[in-house]
Amino acid sequence: MFTMPKRLGILVGGGPAPGINSAISSAAIEAVNSGLEVVGILDGFQHLAAGRTDMVQPLTIGDVSRIHVRGGSILRTSRTNPTRNAEDLQRTIKSLQELGIAYLVTIGGDDTAFSASEVAKAADGALRVAHVPKTIDNDLPLPGGMPTFGFETARHVGTQEVLSLMEDSRTTNRWYFVVVMGREAGHLALGIGKSAGASLSIIPEEFAQEQISVWDICRVLEGAMLKRQVMGQMHGVAVIAEGIAEKMDPEELAQFPGVEIGQDAFGHISLNEIPLATIIRRGVHKKFADRGKKLSLVDFTLGYNLRSAPPIPFDIDYTRTLGYGAIRFLLSEPEDELLRHGGLICLRDGQRSVMSFEELRDPATGKTRVRRVDCGSEHYAVARKYMIRLEKHDLANSEMRTKLADAAAMSPEDFEREFASVVNWDGDAA
Ligand code: F6P
Numbered sequence: 001m002f003t004m005p006k007r008l009g010i011l012v013g014g015g016p017a018p019g020i021n022s023a024i025s026s027a028a029i030e031a032v033n034s035g036l037e038v039v040g041i042l043d044g045f046q047h048l049a050a051g052r053t054d055m056v057q058p059l060t061i062g063d064v065s066r067i068h069v070r071g072g073s074i075l076r077t078s079r080t081n082p083t084r085n086a087e088d089l090q091r092t093i094k095s096l097q098e099l100g101i102a103y104l105v106t107i108g109g110d111d112t113a114f115s116a117s118e119v120a121k122a123a124d125g126a127l128r129v130a131h132v133p134k135t136i137d138n139d140l141p142l143p144g145g146m147p148t149f150g151f152e153t154a155r156h157v158g159t160q161e162v163l164s165l166m167e168d169s170r171t172t173n174r175w176y177f178v179v180v181m182g183r184e185a186g187h188l189a190l191g192i193g194k195s196a197g198a199s200l201s202i203i204p205e206e207f208a209q210e211q212i213s214v215w216d217i218c219r220v221l222e223g224a225m226l227k228r229q230v231m232g233q234m235h236g237v238a239v240i241a242e243g244i245a246e247k248m249d250p251e252e253l254a255q256f257p258g259v260e261i262g263q264d265a266f267g268h269i270s271l272n273e274i275p276l277a278t279i280i281r282r283g284v285h286k287k288f289a290d291r292g293k294k295l296s297l298v299d300f301t302l303g304y305n306l307r308s309a310p311p312i313p314f315d316i317d318y319t320r321t322l323g324y325g326a327i328r329f330l331l332s333e334p335e336d337e338l339l340r341h342g343g344l345i346c347l348r349d350g351q352r353s354v355m356s357f358e359e360l361r362d363p364a365t366g367k368t369r370v371r372r373v374d375c376g377s378e379h380y381a382v383a384r385k386y387m388i389r390l391e392k393h394d395l396a397n398s399e400m401r402t403k404l405a406d407a408a409a410m411s412p413e414d415f416e417r418e419f420a421s422v423v424n425w426d427g428d429a430a
Pocket of ligand 1: 014015016079109135136137181182183264272303307
């Protein structure tokens with residue numbers, strides 16, 4: 001039995017996302033106002049899993065009342081996986097017991113949601129967990145298409161960055177390739193590219209095949225650049241989702257300089273060790289050089305500079321409701337047996353709703369389901385129609401095909417053969 005049943009812990013796992021402090025603040029204020037004692041647990045599950053109980057700090061209303069506008073996380077964060085082995089899981093439960101924590105608010109993405117559900121299950125009734133869904137990747141399957149918190153701020157800040165690069169590209173008459181974080185989902189890259197009106201955005205979801213090559217991406221870019229050239233412009237900005245790298249053969253990637261194929265604590269490829277933007281820039285450079293054209297290309301990576309930005313009002317407002325909702329849920333009597341140990345707090349039509357951890361899991365993998373961009377949606381169709389990239393109608397139109405072939409210094413037949421694989425979208429005619 002716990003000795004201090006009225007203690008609530010708050011921890012943050014995974015990558016930073018704008019709005020974390022606001023969620024902490026809102027949850028802590030409502031918990032204190034509800035008569036609970038609140039402690040902030042530093043560095044996610046890291047110290048709990050190591051059996052340490054000293055890396056905590058009390059949180060009073062005074063400590064948190066003005067942090068909601070700040071980026072980053074006052075409790076820091078880590079990617080420690082407390083379910084990595086049975087010992088770590090048991091140590092985590094024991095540390096929470098020693099701290100007298102009966103209620104836990106976890107703020108995190110898919111991996112932290114998975115950890116939270118495993119910890120709650122293993123505590124077997126001694127702990128209730130409310131998970132608040134965060135990640136700039138927007139890849140948790142929230143109802144009604146609601147974003148994960150942090151995504152809107154990241155999209156906003158990223159859009160400003162891309163708009164600035166678009167101005168630079170116009171001014172200096174060159175192309176920029178911007179790789180954007182998002183793991184295996186392309187929401188952030190597409191959201192930024194569509195909002196900024198970038199020349200094109202490339203996301204992993206658009207490729208039906210399981211595996212793609214670096215050269216497939218270079219070819220898409222080359223086609224778009226040639227089309228833009230035909231339209232009289234030698235500049236542009238291409239936004240590329242980092243998750244493209246997860247669809248590539250690690251052996252192919254390993255041949256490029258500076259690539260290390262490693263994994264994080266949850267078994268994901270460490271994408272920061274793959275200089276994707278540079279690899280693609282060099283590849284496209286080579287493609288143009290092979291036909292005697294010298295190009296000025298610059299690559300750029302967006303992600304770390306978005307994650308700890310101060311939240312925009314949308315994310316502050318949203319996280320205040322979610323943080324409050326987490327406490328109301330923890331202090332309520334769950335009607336649904338599936339929510340006995342805890343659940344994920346979200347909004348459905350503006351009302352608090354709780355998803356069970358089971359509902360979140362992919363039955364095939366046992367892991368949290370990943371929400372990907374739906375390339376059959378109108379949201380995607382609009383983004384795609386406003387891009388400058390080779391589509392089926394370009395190759396079907398003989399005048400356009402001839403102009404493109406001229407720009408590429410090829411015959412129209414060779415051009416069509418070479419670029420046929422690039423036109424991968426069936427919504428073209430819609
Ligand atoms: O938080 C999610 C995320 O931002 C992904 O988009 C990205 O791949 C990952 O974190 C990288 O995080 P880190 O390098 O801190 O592990």
